Amino acid sequence: MRWLCTAATPNSPILDPLALKVVIERLSRPIELLVLGTMFVGLPLAPLLMAAFSGRLADAVEYWRSLRLAFRHVIEMYRSGATSRYVRWRAGNRQPSLLAPCERIEGECIHCGQCCTNKACVFVQFDALGRSSCRIYGTALWRWLSCGSYPVSREDIEVYRCPSFRVIRIQPTPSN
Ligand code: SF4
Numbered sequence: 001m002r003w004l005c006t007a008a009t010p011n012s013p014i015l016d017p018l019a020l021k022v023v024i025e026r027l028s029r030p031i032e033l034l035v036l037g038t039m040f041v042g043l044p045l046a047p048l049l050m051a052a053f054s055g056r057l058a059d060a061v062e063y064w065r066s067l068r069l070a071f072r073h074v075i076e077m078y079r080s081g082a083t084s085r086y087v088r089w090r091a092g093n094r095q096p097s098l099l100a101p102c103e104r105i106e107g108e109c110i111h112c113g114q115c116c117t118n119k120a121c122v123f124v125q126f127d128a129l130g131r132s133s134c135r136i137y138g139t140a141l142w143r144w145l146s147c148g149s150y151p152v153s154r155e156d157i158e159v160y161r162c163p164s165f166r167v168i169r170i171q172p173t174p175s176n
């Protein structure tokens with residue numbers, strides 16, 4: 001098997017990058033279930049973590065409200081498969097997945113909030129005009145997540161029914 005054959009020499013990696021990607025992609029769903037199970041067990045701590053990450057003390061003070069939001073967030077993460085897509089994106093070196101070489105993703109966000117875990121992320125907020133924004137925008141956590149790179153795959157666009165971004169075909173450049 002390809003991912004077991006590269007440990008022959010002392011300097012070679014145990015798994016080559018492509019094989020590692022395949023392994024991680026196959027493990028993405030079990031990893032997702034593990035992550036979500038951990039989040040579910042840790043739900044009582046969620047309001048405190050929300051306050052710490054957002055810098056908004058009210059998240060902790062309004063404990064039961066935050067707990068309800070966090071519960072909804074985890075359920076929506078499960079339904080949307082957000083974690084397994086994230087794992088596959090990481091395994092793919094943060095490159096858009098499921099795109100042919102002649103395709104690319106284009107669009108301009110209109111801040112509908114759909115890609116924020118179907119508007120269920122504990123950090124999404126909406127202004128009077130219904131435009132979404134992120135309460136942890138630009139933080140280290142935000143950068144570590146895929147939020148700043150959305151949409152990272154064709155799946156992202158489809159799962160959240162993004163009204164703006166789409167996959168387009170690139171016209172080949174005429175050769176001389
Ligand atoms: S779903 Fe698309 S349009 Fe809506 S907030 Fe996300 S990127 Fe923007």
Ligand code: SF4
Nearest residue numbers: 116121123124134147
């Ligand atoms: S951009 Fe902010 S609100 Fe949207 S999913 Fe990411 S962390 Fe949540």
